[in-house]
Amino acid sequence: MQPSAALNWFAIDSDVRFQALHKRKSRFLWGLMAFAVVYYFLLPIGAAYFTDLFRVKVWGVINFGLVFALSQFIVAWGIAWFYARKAGEFDALAEEIARDADRIGARAR
Numbered sequence: 001m002q003p004s005a006a007l008n009w010f011a012i013d014s015d016v017r018f019q020a021l022h023k024r025k026s027r028f029l030w031g032l033m034a035f036a037v038v039y040y041f042l043l044p045i046g047a048a049y050f051t052d053l054f055r056v057k058v059w060g061v062i063n064f065g066l067v068f069a070l071s072q073f074i075v076a077w078g079i080a081w082f083y084a085r086k087a088g089e090f091d092a093l094a095e096e097i098a099r100d101a102d103r104i105g106a107r108a109r
Helices: 009-014 016-049 064-099
Strands: 057-059
Touching: 009 016, 016 064, 057 064
Parallel strands: none
Antiparallel strands: none
């Protein structure tokens, strides 16, 4: 489907399915971002204010602070994986709306 400037984008934006998709996607992304930001800032906050906890030896010279810092990578990969899974659902809904765009946005003349 080729994009057309003649579509009534306001009508597409007003479509119930588009509104629901936008609301679901926004809620998901804001929640994911909030989790990522909180988890990210737990490291400097923990290192500054919970030094005793971050010094606890886990294995040999490896302490809790180092394990937590390395867990940031695992959590980031997990967030990326989770987003990729959910994005497939959002893409399917967006594709359905895009297929109906001509009908929804009845060409403006």
